[in-house]
Amino acid sequence: MTVKETNLKECYIIEPKIFNDQRGYFFESFNLNKFNELTNSNIAFVQDNESCSSKGVLRGLHYQEDEFAQAKLVRVIKGSVLDVVVDIRENSPTFGEHFSIELSAENKTQLFIPRGFAHGFLVLEDQTIFSYKCDNYYNKAAERGIIFNDITLKIDWQFNISELILSEKDKELPTFETLFK
Template identity: 60%
Template sequence: MKIEETKLKGCFVIEPEIFHDERGHFFESFNQKEFEKKIGQKVDFVQDNQSFSKKGVLRGIHFQMGKYAQAKLVRVLSGKVLDVAVDLRKDSKTFGEYIAVELSAENKKQMFVPRGFGHGFITLSETSEFAYKCDNFYQKESERGIIYNDKSIKIDWQLAESEIIVSQKDNQLPSFDVAILELN
C-alpha cells in the first residue's frame, strides 16, 4: 500500500498494491496497522457510508463541528469522481486551500480526509458508487457545509455549471467566509 501526504498536511492519497492473474485481481483495501503507521496517528473508524450518484451529482462541501468532527477514508466502488478536501483548520498554513483527486473503480485510489476539513465530490462518469469510513458518528446538529461554488475557494469541479446537480440543501449552504465564523 502506497500512502502519500498531499500539500494539505494530514490529508493522504492511498494507492493499493493490486495483484492480477487470469482470474482477475485482488488487493487489500484497508489494513489498520499499515494505515496508522504511514499516516502517523491512530484512527478508529466507527461508521461506513455508501452513496450512488448519477453523472454531475455534487455532494458537499460537508463537515461536522466540534466533538462530532469526522475523519473519512473515501473510495469509489464503481465509476469515477473528483474528490475534494478543503482545509478548514484556522491555524494551518493551507487554511482555505483545497486538493482535488480523481478516484475511480479503475485506479482504486483512496483519500484520507482528516478532521478539520470540508469534503465533497462530484460524479464524472455516468454513475458512481462511493463508499467511506468515518471515525465519528453522524450528528445532525453539528452538520455544516460550504457552498460548492464558493468564490474564494474557486474549486474546479471539471464539469460545466449546467451539468452540475446539487441538492436543495447543499445549494443553500453558506460561503466559506460565513461558514468559518462558526469554527473554533
C-alpha cells in the same frame, strides 16, 4: 500500499498494491495497523457509508462541527468522481486551501481526509458507487457545509456548472468567508 501526503497537511493519497492475474484482481482495501503506521495516526473507524449517484451529481462541501468532526477514508467502488477537500482548521498552515483528485474503480486510489476538512465530490460516471469510512458517528445537528462554487476557494470542478445536480440543501450552503471571517 503507498501513502503520499497531499499539499494539505495530514491529508493523504493511498494507493493499494494490486495483484492481477487471469482470474481478475485482489487488493487489501484497508488494514488498520498499516494505515495508522503509514499515516502516523491513531484512527479507529466506527461507521461505513456508501452512496450511488448519477453523472453530474455534486455532494458537498460537507463537514461535521466540533466534537462530531469526522476523519474519512474515501474510495470509489464503481465509476469515478472528482473528490475535493478544503482545510478548514483555522490554525493550520494550509487553512482555506483545497486539494482535488480523481478517484475511480479503475485506479482504486483512496483519500484520507483528517478531521477539520470540508469534503465534496462530483460524480463523473452514471451509477458511481462511493464508499467512505468515518472515525466518528454522524450527528445531524453538527452537520455544516460550504457552497461548492465559493469564489474565495476557486475550486475547478472541471464540469459545466449548469449541468450539476445538487440537493436543495447544498444549493443554500454559506460561503467560506461567511463561516470563517
